[in-house]
Amino acid sequence: MLGVESAIPRRRGRFPAVCAVLLAVLALAGVWLLDCTLVRETAGLCALSLTLGPALYSLCLLMEEGLFHSHQRYGGNMHLLLQACWSRATLAGVVVVVLLLLVRDTTYTLQQWASVVLTCSVYLLFKTLGVLGPSPVEISEVCESRDQNVAHGLAWSFYLGYLKLVLPELPELVSKDYSVTRDKLTSSRLHILLPLSAVATARLEEEDRSIRFQRNLPELRIDRAGVRNRVYKHSVYKITDQNQKEYSCVVEYATPLLTLYQMSQDNTAGLGQQERRQQVFLFYRTLSHILENSLECRNRYCLVLLDDKQAGERHLSKELIRHLQQQEEEIPVEPPRELPHPRMEEGEKNAPVLTQQADPQEEPTSSLPSLMISGPRTLRSEPVENTDYGHNHR
Structure with a gap:
């Protein structure tokens, strides 16, 4: 029973992201050492496929929300509708990849474009079937980070x-x-x-x-x-x-x-x-x-x-x-000498x-010291009316 409090789960950290980055760097380094030319030729295609897939799925979400839920959920506000369907990370990824391809001015063969289309199609199918869906841990992490539990x-x-x-x-x-x-x-x-x-x-x-x-x-x-x-x-x-x-x-x-x-x-x-x-x-x-x-x-x-x-x-x-x-x-910790009154809200x-009256002269009710905080008081004495002062300073 003494260790129950230690069983309280802490907030999840960024360790999975660090592990994923390390694995990706090691894999890219290994492929680069084997054939650096292959990496330069296929890296753009891989990035384009991986960004177009989520973008197309977001487009499908946009069609559902726009056709059936635009007024009920978003009040007809297209800006809120787009924000709900398109994440900033997805849009930023598409823009960056397209700009890189334009800067490099690379031309791909028909077979390479077919691989991009095939990869996007497989992504859409796997996403719909839940293969690429969030795991229970990811769902729990999102709920905890956004305080939605x-x-x-x-x-x-x-x-x-x-x-x-x-x-x-x-x-x-x-x-x-x-x-x-x-x-x-x-x-x-x-x-x-x-x-x-x-x-x-x-x-x-x-x-x-x-x-x-x-x-x-x-x-x-x-x-x-x-x-x-x-x-x-x-x-x-x-x-x-x-x-x-x-x-x-x-x-x-x-x-x-x-x-x-x-x-x-x-x-x-x-x-x-x-x-x-x-x-x-x-x-x-x-x-x-x-x-x-x-x-x-x-x-x-x-x-x-x-x-x-x-x-x-x-x-x-x-x-x-x-x-x-x-x-x-x-x-016991000494309480602050003066504290502001809490604001009274509406309602x-x-x-x-x-239901009973207190006796201020009774002795304390517990052997433990407790906080006894009184309201703020001025150090001055109560004001006393002085009519002579008023006559002398007219």
Whole structure:
């Protein structure tokens, strides 16, 4: 369980491109050493065939898009239509090859032109049949580089629609809970469970007998998306280790993982078990990146990645205790003295309303130091009206 985080896949690099260039250079050097005249005569033909093939296929795409999708997909804009069908690399390749042939003023025989036509025809057939189509790795790389994965959207939705709203208010909710229960939490952070199987049980007790539900924190009510006083709540669980030492913290599953699991159970979604696992990895990586750069959520969350398929008994409680012990060893970082208020966007005009009143004189709710950031204040005292000053300076 200690090495689960190290299993998160990194972004793919340019190593395949470097290998391809090296192989091409070695092959060209070998042919050049065997017969340099052959290379000079056939290099232009090969380049022309390899650029004309993709250009002709792009022309086929242009016919499909122009005849059937020009208004629905592009609003009749021909510039957008051409950009979608013709990549800049394809156009640049054709232009460069044609210019080189014109500069060299080379004349080819009928047999050589026939080979060009034959190569283009074979390319079109192989491209249509999928022989030259992108591999699953290439498709995954394109989706990751352009942030088009399902996990990317789910992570942003989870942050903007939930975590960004509740995490800034979490310390105050914990403080209100302590003022009522007098039960100090081991950690005031929200522990978000991320199982690689994307299976999230409704009750943590069903997953691990060492964990039991204790209570809910005070409710947070926010007017959101047309719903008045929408309720957000968190649950506090007590965890017992093998030495009967007890820990208490706020724990919940990342609910978007349920969406991934349900998609994998629906054949129409096209998301298999292996793809689902990869999406959980990407969800964890994306959400970590978002939260690390969020000043409002800093020091108020803990992502717990779970390899629940290879886990044994008490795996959930052991992992939570490990994270709690790590938090006890952390060195607190002093927050900045003054921070600007976040801009209030349209649709978020109403401030959160808590169901209980806070007592500012209560002692802290956790043994761990947390960020307590106050709003910016001026160093000057409050202005006092002075009528004499006004009379003397008229």
